[in-house]
Amino acid sequence: MSWPARIPASDQVRQQYIHAVDVVPTIYELLGVEPPDAINGYEQIPIEGQSCAAAP
Secondary structure (H helix, E strand, C coil): CCCCCCCCCCCCCCCCCCCCCHHHHHHHHHCCCCCCCCCCCCCCCCCCCCCCCCCC
């Protein structure tokens, strides 16, 4: 993932592992978006995964 304005560049290999389900929570956190509880009257299920934005 590359985003020079929000994720600092590093010449070191990052050791943390993430899964595909972590991508959406990471993008939401970096953009400051709070997912809605309902869309068009339909309650949304909780998003699986966790943000890796703060991972070292």
